[in-house]
Amino acid sequence: MREISNNGEWTVMDKLFLPVLLGTNRQNRNSVHPARWLIGQMQQRAEIETRLFDVGEFALPQHDYGQALKDQFPEWRDAIIRADGLVIVTPEYNHGYPGTLKAVLDLLLREYVHKAVALVGVSAGPWGGTRVIEAMVHMVRELGLAVTFSDLNFPKVQNTFDAEGKLLDPAFEKRAKDFLDELVWMATTLKWGRENVPSKFH
């Protein structure tokens, strides 16, 4: 299924494209730290290509919504068409996800189908966004995404990174590895399925 070149390195063709979506446009958001740190972890893995999308950089209109707008966001559209999966970094806002994040996700639909999604919860409180992740599972399923069962939770995020975004707790390195291992497995399996098992969706 995957080819490894003569020197044992992953070839470019083998890489999974797994963009990261930072889910809040709030000024002074702490979620930016786990998002950037996770991108760094992903970039160290030979089998992953990634890039950051930031919902704060989407010029969403005030009076329109949904897939009709997708061609106004070609970078996002084309990235998800090419993607093998997606990482969503969401803060917990009153046990839910930010409306801006939902508005960005709702720009597309068919483009997500049979791709993996892994969820990162970020909170000021002690539960690390477990409640927002539970809320997201139902929603991303309707988008056609397949959710991994290894989440990454950042409780008390204000104490977990310093002001420059440096991780203060090395325990997250093993957690991120387990989280990414599961995402890679799901994304690889679904990629094979999309390429080899007929479906009316692709």
Ligand SMILES: Cc1cc2nc3c(=O)[nH]c(=O)nc-3n(C[C@H](O)[C@H](O)[C@H](O)COP(=O)(O)O)c2cc1C
């Ligand atoms: C509107 C709003 C609602 C929030 N609700 C919760 C919450 O339900 N549980 C929690 O632990 N923290 C809550 N917080 C705090 C955020 O989790 C905290 O700001 C954290 O740093 C992640 O969000 P940020 O990326 O916007 O900083 C809330 C913050 C805002 C702005």
